[in-house]
Amino acid sequence: MPKSVPVTVTATARVSPQRCFDAIVPIDLAAMMQGYGPLPAVRGTRDQVGPWDTPGSTRVVELADGNELSERIVAVASPEAFHYRVGPMTGPLGRVVDHIDGSFLLSQGPAGSTEVSWTYDFRPRRGAALAVRALAPLWRRYAAQSLARAVATAEAG
Numbered sequence: 001m002p003k004s005v006p007v008t009v010t011a012t013a014r015v016s017p018q019r020c021f022d023a024i025v026p027i028d029l030a031a032m033m034q035g036y037g038p039l040p041a042v043r044g045t046r047d048q049v050g051p052w053d054t055p056g057s058t059r060v061v062e063l064a065d066g067n068e069l070s071e072r073i074v075a076v077a078s079p080e081a082f083h084y085r086v087g088p089m090t091g092p093l094g095r096v097v098d099h100i101d102g103s104f105l106l107s108q109g110p111a112g113s114t115e116v117s118w119t120y121d122f123r124p125r126r127g128a129a130l131a132v133r134a135l136a137p138l139w140r141r142y143a144a145q146s147l148a149r150a151v152a153t154a155e156a157g
Contacts, residue, residue: 004101005122005132009143013114013151017106020114021079023154024104026052029061032149036142040065053078067091074101081105087123096128096135114154118147 013020035041041064050057053076061069067090074083087099101121109115120143124132 003124003129005124005129005136006119007122007136007140007143008117008119009140009147010115010117011144011147011151012109013116013154014112015114015154015157016112017079017108017114019157020106020116020151020154021082021104023157024106024116024150025076025078025082027150027153031153033142033146034149035064036145037138039138039142040067045071053082061086063091065091067093079106096125096131098123098125116147116151118143118150 015023029042030044033042043062043064045059045061048057048059050073052059052073055073055075057073059071061071063069069086069089072085074085076082082104084102085099086102087097088094089097089099100123101119103119103121105117105119107115107117120139122132122136122139
C-alpha cells in the first residue's frame with residue numbers, strides 16, 4: 001500500500017481534558033461535520049454496535065451525498081486518546097482512498113485548557129497517493145472547521 005497522507009489540525013479548548021474527551025468522543029457527527037466545498041456533510045450515524053468509547057465498537061456514517069462509511073473504534077485511553085478507522089471507503093473517495101486511520105489526542109494545556117490534535121491519516125489506493133495529497137489541503141480546512149465545532153460543543157458543556 002502506498003505511503004499514508006496524514007492531515008492534522010489542532011485547537012485549544014477552555015475545558016479540562018476529561019470534559020473535552022467526554023464531549024468529543026460521543027459527539028453528533030452531523031453537528032460537527034457540516035461539509036466543506038465538494039466534501040459532503042455527515043447526515044448521521046446508524047447501526048452502532050457497542051458503546052462508542054470501547055475498542056471494537058462499530059457504526060455506519062451516512063453522508064449527505066448518499067454514500068456511507070463504516071467506522072470502528074481501534075483504541076481508547078481516556079482522556080488522552082481516541083483512535084478509530086474509517087473504511088473501507090466507497091463512493092468517489094473510495095476510488096483513491098482505501099481507508100483512514102483517525103485519532104484525537106488531548107493534552108493538558110495552560111490554565112486548565114486542553115490542546116486537541118485531530119489527525120486523519122489517509123491510506124491511498126495504489127497509484128492514488130498524488131490525488132490524495134491534492135485533497136489534503138481541502139480536507140484540512142474541512143477538519144479545522146469541524147474541530148472548532150467540536151471544541152465549542154465541549155466548552156458549552
